[in-house]
Amino acid sequence: MRELFSEIFESMRLNKLRTALTGFSVAWGIFMLVVLLGSGNGLMNGLLSNFGSQMINSGTIIGGYTTISYNGFNRYRQVQMQNEDLDMILENFSYYISDISAVSWFNSQTAKYGSMTITTGINGITPKIAEIAGVEMLYGRYVNDMDIKTKRKVAVVDENIVRVLFNGRNPVGETMMLGDIPFRIVGVTRTEKFETWPNVNIPLSTGQLLYAKGDEKLSRADFVFQDNISEKDIPVFESELRKKMCSKYNFSPDDRSVFYIWNNMEGYKSMMTVTRALKLFIWLIGIGTLMAGIVGVANIMLVTVRERTSEIGIRKALGASPASVVMMILAEAVVITALFGYIGMCAGVGVMEAVNNYLTAAAESAAEADDFFSSITFFKNPTLDISIVFSATLVLVTAGVIAGYIPARKAAKVKTIEALRDSL
Numbered sequence: 001m002r003e004l005f006s007e008i009f010e011s012m013r014l015n016k017l018r019t020a021l022t023g024f025s026v027a028w029g030i031f032m033l034v035v036l037l038g039s040g041n042g043l044m045n046g047l048l049s050n051f052g053s054q055m056i057n058s059g060t061i062i063g064g065y066t067t068i069s070y071n072g073f074n075r076y077r078q079v080q081m082q083n084e085d086l087d088m089i090l091e092n093f094s095y096y097i098s099d100i101s102a103v104s105w106f107n108s109q110t111a112k113y114g115s116m117t118i119t120t121g122i123n124g125i126t127p128k129i130a131e132i133a134g135v136e137m138l139y140g141r142y143v144n145d146m147d148i149k150t151k152r153k154v155a156v157v158d159e160n161i162v163r164v165l166f167n168g169r170n171p172v173g174e175t176m177m178l179g180d181i182p183f184r185i186v187g188v189t190r191t192e193k194f195e196t197w198p199n200v201n202i203p204l205s206t207g208q209l210l211y212a213k214g215d216e217k218l219s220r221a222d223f224v225f226q227d228n229i230s231e232k233d234i235p236v237f238e239s240e241l242r243k244k245m246c247s248k249y250n251f252s253p254d255d256r257s258v259f260y261i262w263n264n265m266e267g268y269k270s271m272m273t274v275t276r277a278l279k280l281f282i283w284l285i286g287i288g289t290l291m292a293g294i295v296g297v298a299n300i301m302l303v304t305v306r307e308r309t310s311e312i313g314i315r316k317a318l319g320a321s322p323a324s325v326v327m328m329i330l331a332e333a334v335v336i337t338a339l340f341g342y343i344g345m346c347a348g349v350g351v352m353e354a355v356n357n358y359l360t361a362a363a364e365s366a367a368e369a370d371d372f373f374s375s376i377t378f379f380k381n382p383t384l385d386i387s388i389v390f391s392a393t394l395v396l397v398t399a400g401v402i403a404g405y406i407p408a409r410k411a412a413k414v415k416t417i418e419a420l421r422d423s424l
Helices: 002-014 016-051 083-092 129-133 145-150 159-165 204-211 233-249 264-307 309-317 322-369 386-412 416-423
Strands: 058-065 097-113 116-125 137-140 154-158 175-178 181-189 199-203 220-225 259-263
Touching: 016 264, 016 322, 016 386, 058 264, 083 097, 083 220, 083 233, 097 129, 097 159, 097 204, 116 159, 116 204, 129 220, 145 204, 154 159, 154 175, 159 181, 159 199, 181 199, 199 204, 233 259, 259 264, 264 386, 322 386
Parallel strands: 116 199, 154 181
Antiparallel strands: 058 220, 058 259, 097 116, 097 175, 097 220, 137 181, 154 199, 175 181
16 A cells, blocks of 8 residues: 555656646636635625524414405404403414413513613513523513513613613613613613614503503514424414404405414524535536536546556556556545645635634624624535535545546556567
8 A cells, every 4th residue: 555655656756737727627626615604604694694593493463454344344454462461362272382472562662770761662471481482581580470560660671772761781780771661670681683773671561551551462472383393384373363363353364464383493594405405506516616627537547557568567567457557546536636625625614713713803893883784694604514525525526536446447458479569
């Protein structure tokens, strides 16, 4: 084996220009493959980060307006869920959903602390919405069941309010005014991406009492599917839920605008379809680029076989088998593709790491500068995981075998007499 590698590197040394040009084509091909795969990974991560932090196996129900006259009721009648619907849905559809929570949107209010004021939205929420929506707490706690039960005047504010009213410091325990009503701040949440309007979350029961005069209407209900629910079960659930709500609120079963039911599983599936197609396209382009390098290696090896015809004839005259000749040519092709391919792969990984460091620094700068538009992410963490590196290594070995097979087979077919004649 040592003699074989010595011969290979001696041949490469004697043909520096040819080896360098061949190696560059291979290195460039694997470099482009790695860069394309990393770029695809970055696009996928960017899309998923913008998908939000909410649970994938969750959904939302939002009330709407009737568009069909039904049972004596006129068109364009607003229909909204009530508090009691949460228990009704959870009880009647427990096969499909494991949890449900609610949000009510109230009129905006002026939030005040000291001499600072800001106009903010008011959301009445139930505790489990935090887990379903993927709320990230920065300080303190979220609204809990005791807050709901006792109608406490507590508030969970977002980063926008903290920046304006409290100059960025932790406000937990402080009291701020919402209109003319004091609320004690118990927690701070991270502001969602694309969210520019400041929001205050208060217990649903408190909000309905103070800002809706006891009206128990809900703006939105979020639910979580059971783990065993498949895609084919979701249309059945939506149909049965719509029939139940139709019976209760007296609207036409054909009126699809009354309740809007959205499930995140469908959106996530669509996004995954796009990313899979993108990955396939990138692999095809990358492998096509790599194949150009493989063709170059095969051509060079054909020239090598032609130049070493006399040497091959002497080897066979001295008893070398066709298999040993094939192994010699194949080994040289694999060494060239593997060596320069590894260089190209390392260069590609290095470029992706540099891009990732730049994006990370840019994101941190945007966060510090509170630049909303710069914080929107469409490309994130384009680095490659270990499985991609293994795939690229497998591509390298395969490329070397493919590039060397045809020249090796031609070398094995060289007849000893003809080869010796060429050497004369």
